[in-house]
Amino acid sequence: MKNIYYSIICSLIMSITFTSCEDYLDDVPKGSKIPQTLADFEALIRNEYTNHTVNVNQALNLLNDKYVTAATLAFDRLTNANYLWDESANRIELNMSDEGTYYFSYSAISTFNLIIENALVTTEADEGEQRELWAEAKVLRAMSYFNLVNYYADTYEASTAASKLSIPLITSANINAPSTQVSIQEMYDFILKDVEEALPYLPAVSQTVLHPNLGTGYAFYARVYLQMNNYTEALRYADMALAENDALYDWTSFYNANETIIENPDSYTSLPSPMGYNYVENYNYRHGAVARFASENDISIERAERFETGDARFLSRWKIRTVGAETFYKATLSGNFNYGGITSVEAYLIKAECLARDGAINDAMDVLNQVRKTRILVDEYEDLTAANKAEAINAILKTKNNELILTIVPFCDARRLNAEGIYPVSFSKTFNGTAYSLASDSHLWTMPFPQGATDNPGNGTLTQNVEK
Template sequence: MKLSKIFIAIISTASLFQSCSNYTDIKTGGALTPGEYENYRYLMNNMGVLERSIDMPDMTSDDIEYLDTTMQTSLALSFRNAYTWSENFYDATSEDPDWGLLYASNYYCNLVIKDVMSSTDGTLEEKEGLIAEARVHRAYNYFTLVNEYGRQYNEATAATDLGVPLILEPNVSITPVRATVKAAYDLVLADLKSAIADLPAKPRYNIYPSKAAAYALLARVYLQMGNYTPAGLYADSALSIQNTLLDLPTVATMPLRLDNPEIILSKKAGQSHAYSAYQVLSSDLLSLFDTNDFRYSKLTRDLTTNGKTFRVNNMESLNYENRNIGPSVPEMMLVAAECKARNNEVAAAMEILNTLRAKRFNPGDLILLNASNADEALEIVIEERRRELMFKCARWFDQKRLFNDSRFAKNISRTNLVTGQTAVLEPGSNRYLFPVPLYNIQLNPSLEQNPR
């Protein structure tokens, strides 16, 4: 059984791997002997499975807005459905890539965690390191899944709120049911904390998990939970290892993900980079930008269609590579700043933001941010998160956690310009839960659908 599982995974590796000259010295296949440590190393080298992630939360967030009928109708049906938070995003014959890709990645992780220690060669240190990598990837996957398809973490209800199935065995015949939100978070935290000791501080390539990556993901998880003290501490730990920022005004060519010093753990958006060229910035997001901000002038651009001009995402057009949505140095700075603002460390929070913004403006155009109190500081931090993390799938998760706070809560409405129907997304609404894919419910009727 073990050998057949390895062969299945290796075959998948060969078919999914996407070649790139920057990755030519990362082994992903070859003549493999079942039971050897190298088999498992090759599985954890597979960027086609382990690096690939989600992108639908960008479509559902308030960072995007389609006010033109032609642009709406040009979207794939699943994107149109997601844009208006419809009852289902996909029909029963279509797989949901966000769901499918992350569970496929977890199969690899579970296989390594369960079986690598029984491999015939490799040192104990190498095997423990590989298990640690698998735990970090699995933690990322389950945190992402539970925040797409489960309710926002609430300590009072997390033990009963439905999350996602937690599959911990490399066995495709398992018929899972949905675990609770608390169970998912408990697993994520346990995986990340147990991995730290066996990881290098920084990896050779940012597709590999590291101590910095585990710390960064812990910061992301605790922030989503509203546990700001550990979130800030873990963000600081990540930044103590990796803290390099790109100076956008002086960057002639945007580096690829593999070479980007800001990326702590590379996770690429799931869809083709061509799709992002039609991510239209909402008027709400546009209003937050100074046109001297290089995140505006370089990372977005005008798109004219049918005589109308829109401002759209330009990140992936700069190097024709899918954008990173994994943890990064700027994200950790923003986590640290938010936690300081919430702890009434106003000056410290503004100092972090101004350090970040100094790399986003020409010196003569930089206006330093100031806040007179903690509430104002927090609002400024949240606005900076929107600018810095736009189209990184962060805003949707921020809406889920922030809109429970009356200071940030708001209704969002969208109109399907083909049918004329308007949908309203209210704070805490069931529409904040992605529908469980009908395709998977059809295969496994024990999966309970989310309410609408």
């Protein structure tokens, strides 16, 4: 871990000063080579390829939210174990090289720590500008820790959160900074405090979509409180987020404008993704595992069947294709995709679930249908209704899983629901003639730390949160 942070700090400083890292470290006591102006530190948030990459590929594999080829399953044993729900596999031993999730996240956290430590004393800025940058870094740090704790630790349960370990908490960019593996409760408390301290200084409109605005803070607060089963606070902050931005993209219009290409079974011409930096639903933008102009992941036939009939968002993004012996749904959009940030549709669906849990079934379904009207083609659209809380929540979660496919959110929701036990999530499938299943209480729902992290935990210790 220490070597990782050494390289992170070097790259950050060299990107600003063009000096060698050794020179920087030698000169730190003199203060002669450190970035000093607000612009120096603000530029680090704009480094999207390092600080805004959110890789949750193994969670997507476990959910079967992405299609994995037979060739990949043959050589990537960790992917095989998660995709085929192999309870016997020792994923700790298999996780020898899949370190992107861990180190990309801690690399970003180190950057945000550096900003937080220095933003309030930067030069060429007034106090308001300093506080704004400081607040933006705090929200981004909290978002990174939320992803990590919901990937490498058990999900939040109030009864056990204080006694279960989570992930290393590092609050300094110093390469010798303490790395303390705190409890799940301590990590959530830290995340909530970061956002609480940031909210008064977040701007209503940020400099770029990479910079969190006030809507981001509210929407992320709603996400965290939902994960903690605090539906009152989740609803409150979802409403506040929607007051900042309640726009929904009209996918039916996108489909209608491109119907000729979309419905041509022999055409796999890529259409430009509307889900990039200028997507009207964005609060803030962060990449997924790939931080460049690209296409989406393909999805399996079984996963495609979970979308509603007439879902224009699905029809515009994937099309069935056969290559050799494999048939799957080929991704048909290219460009950028906001997999790691937060969008208004998540706030709507958090609000809908919270209303349903409070017994306001009709109100919850009204919110859900408000989303669906921008997704389901008019010839297929009918308002959904629910006779009780369970029907409402199941309908809301079905839409949410489809809306936020290829993000960490469906994985977090599944873990939350499994811990609650009322609406557990389990899967079954037949693959190459063999039946497979994933139980709601499987240990596979918690990912193991990579061996590089446990072998070299830096200035601290690191204990696995799953046996295999």
